[in-house]
Amino acid sequence: MIKKLTVPSRGATVAAGALVVTLSFAAVAGAETFGFGTTPTEQEIAAVDIDVMPDGRGYPEGSGTVAQGKEVYASKCAACHGENMEGVKEAGGAALIGGRGSIGTPKTKKTVESYWPYASTLFDYVKRAMPFNEPGSMSNDEIYAVSAYILHKAKIIDANATMNAETMGKVEMPNKDGFIPDPRPDVFNYR
Amino acid sequence: MTKAKNPDLTYPDLSNYEIPEDKLAQIEGMRDAEKRALMARKAELEECECREGMFPNPMASRRSFFAGAAAAAAAAGSLPMVARAAAPPGAKEFEVPSDPTKVQGRLTNDDGGYGSRSQFEDEVRWRFPTKTKESSWTMTPLAAGMGMITPSGLHFERHHGGIPTINPASHSLIVHGMCDKPKKYSVADLKRFPSDSRINFIECSGNGLTEFKAPYLKTVQGTHGLTSTSEWTGVPLSTILDEVGVKPGAAWILAEGADAAVMTRSVPIDKAWSDAMIAYGQNGEALRPEQGYPIRLMLPGYEGNTHIKWLRRLEISDKPFQTREETSKYTDVVKDGKARQFSFTMEAKSVITFPSGEMKLPGPGFYEITGLAWSGRGRVKDVEVSTDGGKTWHLASLQGPILPICHTRFRFPWMWDGNPALIASRCIDETGYMQPTIASINEVRGVNGHPKFASIYHLNGIMAWAIGADGSVVNAVHKV
Numbered sequence: 001m002i003k004k005l006t007v008p009s010r011g012a013t014v015a016a017g018a019l020v021v022t023l024s025f026a027a028v029a030g031a032e033t034f035g036f037g038t039t040p041t042e043q044e045i046a047a048v049d050i051d052v053m054p055d056g057r058g059y060p061e062g063s064g065t066v067a068q069g070k071e072v073y074a075s076k077c078a079a080c081h082g083e084n085m086e087g088v089k090e091a092g093g094a095a096l097i098g099g100r101g102s103i104g105t106p107k108t109k110k111t112v113e114s115y116w117p118y119a120s121t122l123f124d125y126v127k128r129a130m131p132f133n134e135p136g137s138m139s140n141d142e143i144y145a146v147s148a149y150i151l152h153k154a155k156i157i158d159a160n161a162t163m164n165a166e167t168m169g170k171v172e173m174p175n176k177d178g179f180i181p182d183p184r185p186d187v188f189n190y191r
Numbered sequence: 192m193t194k195a196k197n198p199d200l201t202y203p204d205l206s207n208y209e210i211p212e213d214k215l216a217q218i219e220g221m222r223d224a225e226k227r228a229l230m231a232r233k234a235e236l237e238e239c240e241c242r243e244g245m246f247p248n249p250m251a252s253r254r255s256f257f258a259g260a261a262a263a264a265a266a267a268g269s270l271p272m273v274a275r276a277a278a279p280p281g282a283k284e285f286e287v288p289s290d291p292t293k294v295q296g297r298l299t300n301d302d303g304g305y306g307s308r309s310q311f312e313d314e315v316r317w318r319f320p321t322k323t324k325e326s327s328w329t330m331t332p333l334a335a336g337m338g339m340i341t342p343s344g345l346h347f348e349r350h351h352g353g354i355p356t357i358n359p360a361s362h363s364l365i366v367h368g369m370c371d372k373p374k375k376y377s378v379a380d381l382k383r384f385p386s387d388s389r390i391n392f393i394e395c396s397g398n399g400l401t402e403f404k405a406p407y408l409k410t411v412q413g414t415h416g417l418t419s420t421s422e423w424t425g426v427p428l429s430t431i432l433d434e435v436g437v438k439p440g441a442a443w444i445l446a447e448g449a450d451a452a453v454m455t456r457s458v459p460i461d462k463a464w465s466d467a468m469i470a471y472g473q474n475g476e477a478l479r480p481e482q483g484y485p486i487r488l489m490l491p492g493y494e495g496n497t498h499i500k501w502l503r504r505l506e507i508s509d510k511p512f513q514t515r516e517e518t519s520k521y522t523d524v525v526k527d528g529k530a531r532q533f534s535f536t537m538e539a540k541s542v543i544t545f546p547s548g549e550m551k552l553p554g555p556g557f558y559e560i561t562g563l564a565w566s567g568r569g570r571v572k573d574v575e576v577s578t579d580g581g582k583t584w585h586l587a588s589l590q591g592p593i594l595p596i597c598h599t600r601f602r603f604p605w606m607w608d609g610n611p612a613l614i615a616s617r618c619i620d621e622t623g624y625m626q627p628t629i630a631s632i633n634e635v636r637g638v639n640g641h642p643k644f645a646s647i648y649h650l651n652g653i654m655a656w657a658i659g660a661d662g663s664v665v666n667a668v669h670k671v
Binding site: 039118190 | 323351352365372376383445506512515522524526529533619631632
């Protein structure tokens with residue numbers, strides 16, 4: 001029998017109250033739940049758990065070198081991002097390098113090199129969404145390799161570097177300190 | 192009678208501005224989309240007797256003219272009675288009888304049991320002409336909107352990898368990470384939980400990106416069309432969090448979609464516990480595919496991108512995941528060169544939808560000014576309207592029900608004396624926050640480190656329209 005009380009929330013203020021009710025009732029009633037759904041297997045979770053975090057959590061097995069990445073880039077990336085990572089406007093592919101130090105100036109140019117604060121985001125995004133015409137098709141080795149090549153062209157790692165779970169987790173990006181939390185409301189004309 | 196305004200298809204010259212290339216491309220793209228729509232309307236107006244008045248509807252008049260001519264031809268035996276294919280999107284074309292009281296109408300339920308709109312209604316979303324049609328967006332035709340609900344088929348869109356076709360029978364949501372009992376839910380499982388329905392707006396944080404510095408686009412669809420309101424039905428996320436047993440130390444949840452972009456955003460767990468919802472319903476039926484069918488995340492008041500569509504996974508964690516959409520995109524560079532991140536809340540905003548850009552008032556007299564107001568922080572408390580360029584402000588009446596985090600329709604009766612006028616609205620929400628001028632926003636944030644053009648996201652400043660002595664209405668943003 002379901003004893004759990006769930007109070008639909010109605011906006012942030014009321015919801016905070018609803019939460020208290022829900023938790024205190026749960027505490028009284030014990031750990032009863034509706035119990036719908038099933039327990040996913042480890043394989044089922046692993047199949048979708050593809051994210052990578054800045055502290056290195058989530059990087060998969062595998063590795064790739066700058067030299068290998070050059071090949072991968074030429075065959076899978078250059079058509080949209082340009083031979084020299086300058087971007088191809090007609091294809092909608094963004095520039096990947098350049099613009100370092102430009103953020104906040106009249107010539108602001110946001111690229112992986114100039115703007116992206118974490119190397120993990122590069123691996124994560126390529127794995128989930130690239131290449132555009134065949135998303136999710138690259139092997140982990142290919143993703144490490146092409147990440148290495150992009151980071152090298154961005155003058156962040158050496159030409160002889162190898163990227164893997166350990167080395168990529170230690171890469172520091174030029175704009176790592178470029179972000180601040182949202183301070184809004186920032187225009188104070190309350191009444 | 193006055194002749195309807197011939198759409199002026201010239202736009203401000205941007206060559207004097209040093210605009211970052213990516214931003215320039217966006218502005219030019221938006222301009223081209225609007226231009227195409229105005230050109231199409233102009234072409235129809237030229238062959239139509241409906242040029243007079245403030246709501247030119249060339250489609251209706253032209254269609255009835257052609258339909259009538261075709262019917263007459265058919266009656267004379269010169270043309271077979273065949274249905275024409277040229278109905279607007281969402282409509283079907285039918286013969287128009289000269290007197291509907293003299294012939295039986297269409298057969299009951301002959302539409303297969305699902306209705307469509309009139310063949311004389313042709314409002315559509317515009318697509319922003321990005322380089323690919325998979326990663327693109329469309330804008331809601333706000334000027335034609337009524338009340339506060341956006342028809343599901345006109346809800347604005349933003350896709351990063353196209354619209355996936357998902358069979359709900361094979362779709363599942365996996366919830367895992369820092370919890371006691373990871374779970375896999377079918378769509379049917381989710382529908383077994385106690386449900387909730389809420390009417391909320393969703394606004395893209397890029398809404399208005401062309402207008403930071405100067406008037407640019409001509410219509411309210413262009414300047415404000417990235418916001419829409421629906422009734423959303425689903426299961427509160429707090430219910431699911433109770434089910435899986437969130438572990439101490441959990442602070443963020445990654446939400447992930449099943450589209451080709453495998454779209455991801457990190458959500459603060461406080462938001463997940465408060466009013467977040469996993470929605471499967473929209474305006475009384477299942478979500479539209481372009482709105483996330485079969486399930487999407489709802490985070491009322493947060494920027495649209497966080498409302499992950501085609502939701503397939505929620506991972507509970509202690510830290511944000513720093514995905515591409517919360518670092519490279521949807522961040523605002525402010526004047527010290529730093530970029531604001533996790534700017535979730537869409538702040539109080541309003542816009543007059545009538546009269547608005549490219550309309551034409553036929554002459555002095557009574558008009559009901561109307562528009563929409565909304566706030567990501569709660570209810571709209573007041574809307575004020577100015578008809579003298581912001582010198583004086585007057586309370587508008589608000590159409591109930593006034594719901595939190597929801598479009599609210601406002602109305603203001605106005606006698607226009609025929610002189611040029613500058614009309615504007617401002618929203619005050621229940622926190623007391625008053626919609627600021629764009630100048631005051633740019634003063635605080637800077638303009639992407641640039642004195643002329645600003646950032647791209649989170650513009651909620653006051654919008655204004657200028658009414659000329661001839662009744663024409665043009666974009667006058669920044670004039671108030």
